[in-house]
Amino acid sequence: MFALSESAIDASRLGRGLESPRTGAAIVFEGRVRDHHQGRQVIGLAYEAYAELALAEGSRIIAEARERFAIEQAACVHRVGELSLGETAVWVGVTAAHRDAAFAACRYIIDEVKARVPIWKREHYAEGASEWLHPDA
């Protein structure tokens, strides 16, 4: 499951969706809004998505994780819209019978989402400016 959310990510609700008697390991990664970027003070940010393609590419990444790793379940939710400091920007949850596969799949999903899914971050800085981040590959 890959989803975009315009409202706060409810980690406890998402975590309950991963419960299964076959699971021996559950790994959750939360990316959160940080108060600094390359020496500048960040006071908030916004995410914008090309929703149709983001959902398709995110779902492809989840499917790839299922093929590559011996996992039970995998899910990822990414926020869009305006976020405050400390808010969860992206949530990844993976379950597996054993921890190695769960750690590896969780890492794969967040890395691929950051590299491939058409979502963009606009940071708001304490000095008043806002900038889109378009990192070099």
Added chain:
Amino acid sequence: MNFTLRYFASLRDAAGCAEEQVASAAETPAALYAEAAARHGFTMPLARLRVAVNGAFAHADAALHDGDEVVFLPPVSGG
């Protein structure tokens, strides 16, 4: 041919719109981007962009068809 162009993030800001309808003789997304860049003053080179046509990633030299929706995607920064 008529196309729908959609813009996101810094390209949307530079274009001043999220979407536009254009009539163009461009046969590829690369040619279409060159026209859009000239029209809007885009400074980001095509080499830094990915291209999507009708909701799927596509090659910048793919053949376009009348009515296609074409999106130029600047480097992503989710997560």
